[in-house]
Amino acid sequence: MLVGPSGSGKTSLLRTVAGLERPRVGRVSFAGEVWLDAQRKVRLSPERRRVGYLPQDYGLFPHLDVAANVRFAGRRERPDLLERFGISNLSRARPQQLSGGERQRVALARALARDPRVLLLDEPFGALDTLTHQQVRDELSDLLAELQLPTLLVTHTFADATALGHRVGVLDQGRLAQVATPSELVRHPADATVAALTGANLLHGTATPAASGATVTLEGGGTLSSAARATGPVQIAIHPWELELANAETSTLTDTIVSVRQDRGALIIRLTRVTLQAKPIDNGQRSLEPGTTVGLRAAPGDVRVFGPGDNL
Amino acid sequence: MNPSAPSAADEPQPWVCTVGRVALIVATAVVIVIAIGFLMLPLVALITYQPLHDLISNFGSQVAVDAIKVSLKTNAIAFTLMVAFGTPFAYVLARRRFPGRSIVVTLVELPLVMPPAVAGLGLLVAFGTLGLLGHTLSALGIDLAFTQAAVVMAIVFVASPFYLRGAIAAFDAVDQTLIDVAGTLGAGPLRRMFRVALPLAGGGLGAAAAVAFARGIGEFGATILFAGSFQGRTQTLALAVYGLFDANLDQAVAIGVLLIFVSAAILLTSKLLTSSWQTSWKSTSFSPGERSIFARR
Numbered sequence: 001m002l003v004g005p006s007g008s009g010k011t012s013l014l015r016t017v018a019g020l021e022r023p024r025v026g027r028v029s030f031a032g033e034v035w036l037d038a039q040r041k042v043r044l045s046p047e048r049r050r051v052g053y054l055p056q057d058y059g060l061f062p063h064l065d066v067a068a069n070v071r072f073a074g075r076r077e078r079p080d081l082l083e084r085f086g087i088s089n090l091s092r093a094r095p096q097q098l099s100g101g102e103r104q105r106v107a108l109a110r111a112l113a114r115d116p117r118v119l120l121l122d123e124p125f126g127a128l129d130t131l132t133h134q135q136v137r138d139e140l141s142d143l144l145a146e147l148q149l150p151t152l153l154v155t156h157t158f159a160d161a162t163a164l165g166h167r168v169g170v171l172d173q174g175r176l177a178q179v180a181t182p183s184e185l186v187r188h189p190a191d192a193t194v195a196a197l198t199g200a201n202l203l204h205g206t207a208t209p210a211a212s213g214a215t216v217t218l219e220g221g222g223t224l225s226s227a228a229r230a231t232g233p234v235q236i237a238i239h240p241w242e243l244e245l246a247n248a249e250t251s252t253l254t255d256t257i258v259s260v261r262q263d264r265g266a267l268i269i270r271l272t273r274v275t276l277q278a279k280p281i282d283n284g285q286r287s288l289e290p291g292t293t294v295g296l297r298a299a300p301g302d303v304r305v306f307g308p309g310d311n312l
Numbered sequence: 313m314n315p316s317a318p319s320a321a322d323e324p325q326p327w328v329c330t331v332g333r334v335a336l337i338v339a340t341a342v343v344i345v346i347a348i349g350f351l352m353l354p355l356v357a358l359i360t361y362q363p364l365h366d367l368i369s370n371f372g373s374q375v376a377v378d379a380i381k382v383s384l385k386t387n388a389i390a391f392t393l394m395v396a397f398g399t400p401f402a403y404v405l406a407r408r409r410f411p412g413r414s415i416v417v418t419l420v421e422l423p424l425v426m427p428p429a430v431a432g433l434g435l436l437v438a439f440g441t442l443g444l445l446g447h448t449l450s451a452l453g454i455d456l457a458f459t460q461a462a463v464v465m466a467i468v469f470v471a472s473p474f475y476l477r478g479a480i481a482a483f484d485a486v487d488q489t490l491i492d493v494a495g496t497l498g499a500g501p502l503r504r505m506f507r508v509a510l511p512l513a514g515g516g517l518g519a520a521a522a523v524a525f526a527r528g529i530g531e532f533g534a535t536i537l538f539a540g541s542f543q544g545r546t547q548t549l550a551l552a553v554y555g556l557f558d559a560n561l562d563q564a565v566a567i568g569v570l571l572i573f574v575s576a577a578i579l580l581t582s583k584l585l586t587s588s589w590q591t592s593w594k595s596t597s598f599s600p601g602e603r604s605i606f607a608r609r
Contacts, residue, residue: 020492046495059493063511072507073497114497 002154003161003197004171010154011056013171014120017152018053019046030117052111052119052149056126058103060095066106067091073113081109085143100128101136108143119144121153125160137163158185158197170194186239192306195237201274204308207234213300220273222253222296226303233308240268240277242302251295260288271296355572361565370566378544379552379567386460386548387528390467394475394524399517402479403505407491417480424473428533431469435538439465462539463546471528478520482513515589522582526575549574 004010015021017028019035022043028036035044046053053059061069066087070078082088085105095103104124111119124140125133141164144151154171155161161168162182169179170193178190189195196202205218207230214230217223224236248254255271262268269276269288274296288294362370370376405417423431437443440457441450449456456462486509494504510517532550539546541555549571556564 015492018492018496020495045500046492047498047500049496050498051496053493053496055489055493057489059487059489061490061494061508061512072494072499075498110497120496 002152002169002171003158004154004156004177005193005197006156009174010156010171011122012174014053014122014152014154017118018051018120019044019049020053050114050117052108052114052116054104054107054111054119054121054124056123058095058107058124060103060106060110062095065092065094066098069095069106070110070113073110074115078109078113081113085109100132101139104136104140108140112147116149119147119149119151119153121151123155124153125155125157140164158182158199170197189237189304192235192237195304195306198239200237200239200304201243203236203238203273205234205236207231207305214305216303216305218253222255224253224298224303225300226305227300228303228305230305235306235308237304237306238274238298238302240275241266242298243274243276244297245269245276245278246295246297248293248295251297253296254293255296257288257290257292257294259290358565358568358572362562366562367566367569370563371570373563373566375543375547375552375556375560375563376549376567376570379547379549380570382460382463382544382546383529383548383550386463386467387525390464390471390528391521391525393464393468394472395521398472398475398479399510400505402476403483403509405476406480406483407488407509420476421473423469424477428470428531429537432466432534432537435462435465435469435534440538457538458540458542458546460539460546463535463548466534466538467528467531470531470534471524474527475520475524478523479513479517482516482520483509485516486512515586518585518589519582522578522585526578529574529578530571 002010002013012021012023016023016026016036023036023038025038026036027034027038030049034042035049036042061072064072067077067082070081079088082091085108087102087105087109090098090102090106095106098106121140125136128136137160144164151165153161153164158168166181167179168182168185170177170185170190172191172193178185178194180188185194186198189198189200192202203216203218203224205216205224207214207216207226209229209231210225213225213227215223215225216230216234216236218236224238226236255273258270258272260267260269267278267288269278271294276296359367361367405413405420436457438445439449439462440446441455443457446456456465490512491504491508494508499507529548530550531548532554535541535546535548536551536554541547541551543552543555547555549567553564553567553571556567
């Protein structure tokens, strides 16, 4: 799984692996076979690479029905594949008559008819509404587990990457920022971009060394202590669930509540500078009306410090 | 029900509005009637110029029959050449980005804006006996000017830009992703073109071909200069209208009527082609039950 913000080079990367781009530098090899070596002018055409490429919106041929779409890849009828993906009853349907989930199944069946050695999926949920999104994601997750094929999937949503992949690579401006398990990315992000992608709050400030770590004076007022040593301008990242509400008078950092909502058993409190996730039990203890000023606190170990570098 | 005085003044006066709208509708109607009248009157005049049985017997005159034969033969050859060579050419121009591409496209489109007489003159001084290439050609025993081959060349020169332009646009409109996907599914360049690009561009290609064909049927200026107007050899329908204009106006009008029907048929065909091509796979309703009954037939 590859995840990264828009324009980070995800699609270009997939297209390069598929053989659809002509990069000036780079090397792509699969199982010892060189598919691309820009320096040595080696470039295998897409039709000779055996990849199962699913572009955004799946790229089904609108002028062919489902069976013909699948037949296109292997040049023969594949009732077994239609059966396996539960689309036999749709074999005479045109792609534009199908739902998002059905389209994905047709596209996967077609890719498999090619007998690919690697699956390349580009934003498989890009065009789906939230409800379909969940359903299609679960379906894809099951299918991928069953297929046992090496899969490279790119998405801009961290949640999708974690739901589908064991190892997630974070792309940022064409550069692979970090490759790790989802939980590793959350706990130990390599940089501020990775942290932001996993849903952390980013704050700018200036660090001054303290007895144990550093004290960060934030832009817009307030300070937070971090266990990490740092000096000078920094960015800090804190996950919403690592922040705690505290008494406004005694806290070193205060903020004003913008909105409060429930999300799957958690309370999501949006403030002007950060978002905080709390257990609903806290609700009864304090008044959480929008406009209220509250204190914020975080364990110094959870306050990650990064260079001021890139800004999202 | 109880409008206060100031707000009533702000509201638009209903009767002013109505008069304005009626005037607008009347004016629009008048313009439409005048425009349609202007466009249709010559057609009506041609068709009603002579009694119907005279018109029909004039269709069968020797001049008309010869012109029909020449027109059909030369246009069929020219059309085949345009589509056979123009389609792959347009595909490459639409799909590939190479230095000088826009110059090539402009050159291809140049005959569109060139007066046909100039095109004919150009062909004559290029391929005619005393022309640039004509010298070499006549040394080889090939004499192009004033032959049926010259008619075909004139038609191709004048009409093919219409096809190329439309075909480039049609191929341009095909989603590149689909062609890319076809590649990853194992389709080589030829299969990508024939199985994906051509079917998807089909409607646009058909419409472009129809326009080019109509332009070819009506070709006059380039043909008369380069091929002349010899009955039974180079005199096409359009040239026959001009040739008979002095000698036999009734026959000229009859051929004119014939050309009107041919043009109308081409126009209708192109419209039907474009719309039916799209609807054949753009319908969005589908029910598996219905479809399986359909499939069993």
